[in-house]
Amino acid sequence: MGSEFVRARGRGWRTVTGPTDHVVVVGAGVSGLSAALHLLGAGRSVTVVERDGHPGGRAGRDDADGFLMDTGPTVLTMPDLIEEALSAVGDSLGRRLDLVRLDPAYRARFADGTSIDVHTDPEAMAAEIGAKVGARDARGYLRLRDWLSRLYRVQMRAFIDANHDSPLRLLTPELARLAALGGFGRLGPAVERYVADERLRRIFTFQALYAGVTPQRALAAYAVIAYMDTVAGVYFPKGGMRALGDALADAVVDAGGDLRYGQDVRALERRGDRITAVRTADGSRLACDAVVLTPDLPMAYRLLGRTPWRPAPLRFSPSAVVLHAGVDRAWAGTHHHTLSFGAEWERTFDQICDAERP
Numbered sequence: 001m002g003s004e005f006v007r008a009r010g011r012g013w014r015t016v017t018g019p020t021d022h023v024v025v026v027g028a029g030v031s032g033l034s035a036a037l038h039l040l041g042a043g044r045s046v047t048v049v050e051r052d053g054h055p056g057g058r059a060g061r062d063d064a065d066g067f068l069m070d071t072g073p074t075v076l077t078m079p080d081l082i083e084e085a086l087s088a089v090g091d092s093l094g095r096r097l098d099l100v101r102l103d104p105a106y107r108a109r110f111a112d113g114t115s116i117d118v119h120t121d122p123e124a125m126a127a128e129i130g131a132k133v134g135a136r137d138a139r140g141y142l143r144l145r146d147w148l149s150r151l152y153r154v155q156m157r158a159f160i161d162a163n164h165d166s167p168l169r170l171l172t173p174e175l176a177r178l179a180a181l182g183g184f185g186r187l188g189p190a191v192e193r194y195v196a197d198e199r200l201r202r203i204f205t206f207q208a209l210y211a212g213v214t215p216q217r218a219l220a221a222y223a224v225i226a227y228m229d230t231v232a233g234v235y236f237p238k239g240g241m242r243a244l245g246d247a248l249a250d251a252v253v254d255a256g257g258d259l260r261y262g263q264d265v266r267a268l269e270r271r272g273d274r275i276t277a278v279r280t281a282d283g284s285r286l287a288c289d290a291v292v293l294t295p296d297l298p299m300a301y302r303l304l305g306r307t308p309w310r311p312a313p314l315r316f317s318p319s320a321v322v323l324h325a326g327v328d329r330a331w332a333g334t335h336h337h338t339l340s341f342g343a344e345w346e347r348t349f350d351q352i353c354d355a356e357r358p
């Protein structure tokens with residue numbers, strides 16, 4: 001097999017010199033399973049090793065008293081990325097998953113007792129804003145949507161769906177386009193230019209917290225996350241989010257991948273700058289030509305035995321306490337996904353992100 005290893009969706013090759021016939025993927029979360037499918041599609045022999053007893057990783061599961069709970073994400077955005085991974089092995093999303101498009105994508109409830117439903121359909125959302133806020137912000141929303149869509153297109157092509165083997169790869173015409181779109185300004189003020197209502201500003205900026213930054217300080221480029229769940233569409237797989245991990249894992253096995261659960265990777269063997277084998281806690285040794293690591297960075301660096309130098313140290317984003325409850329009834333006023341915003345806003349972010357206080 002040649003030296004070219006994995007192609008990032010049509011652009012930019014991540015090149016690993018030497019043989020790449022057998023690849024071991026560590027982790028059967030969404031990224032490990034997607035990588036395995038792309039590698040299988042590219043003709044590699046693939047072994048996936050996962051320490052848990054099931055696929056999905058952080059798209060997790062917990063079953064108690066007959067309730068099947070999703071412990072990670074409760075909705076799916078960007079299903080085309082899943083389709084792409086499945087189609088790499090000639091499989092398809094339609095065959096593996098039954099997706100329900102959620103409308104509204106979510107319901108936002110506010111401390112003053114009001115609520116706004118977030119629709120990803122432009123007319124429906126403009127009508128909701130027209131009815132709950134006013135005509136001016138409804139028009140502003142349509143312009144905001146257009147800006148989010150343009151930001152997304154530029155960022156996806158040049159920065160998200162691209163390799164970053166060299167910082168020079170970032171120097172593309174898209175960088176100038178992103179700057180021209182205001183991507184390097186601040187998210188809060190950027191969104192304020194389109195919608196004046198405080199509730200709408202929250203709806204279109206709170207997503208910065210996913211990346212551990214406050215909306216006031218986040219780069220406007222983070223608005224791409226708002227694009228994903230307010231424009232592109234929000235879905236729920238029938239059977240729960242666990243159906244996603246199961247679908248990808250089944251596709252890996254059907255495409256000839258070797259998927260092993262209960263395998264905790266403890267060490268990597270190397271020869272020169274190549275990883276030649278993966279060692280697990282039970283003493284197994286899996287020889288390989290290349291390895292894909294999908295655990296968190298600290299674990300990946302530990303396995304690699306080195307932490308690359310960075311100009312600024314990495315900070316963990318804030319954690320959260322999540323309560324899961326199995327219930328046998330529904331409540332009026334809640335939707336599949338209901339976000340309750342408190343009265344506080346900036347002060348809360350300052351406390352969580354800067355003061356690091358719960």
Ligand SMILES: Cc1cc2nc3c(=O)[nH]c(=O)nc-3n(C[C@H](O)[C@H](O)[C@H](O)COP(=O)(O)OP(=O)(O)OC[C@H]3O[C@@H](n4cnc5c(N)ncnc54)[C@H](O)[C@@H]3O)c2cc1C
Binds near residue numbers: 032074264265
């Ligand atoms: C409560 C919650 C809500 C979320 N909501 C959303 C959302 O709405 N939208 C969204 O996009 N994202 C959301 N996320 C984030 C999303 O779940 C993760 O970004 C995604 O699942 C990460 O996938 P991954 O494959 O990169 O990593 P992981 O899912 O962490 O997978 C890594 C895998 O590697 C395995 N592993 C680690 N170390 C080893 C080892 N040494 N040996 C063998 N196996 C190992 C782990 O067991 C795990 O299965 C949410 C996460 C949580 C927890």
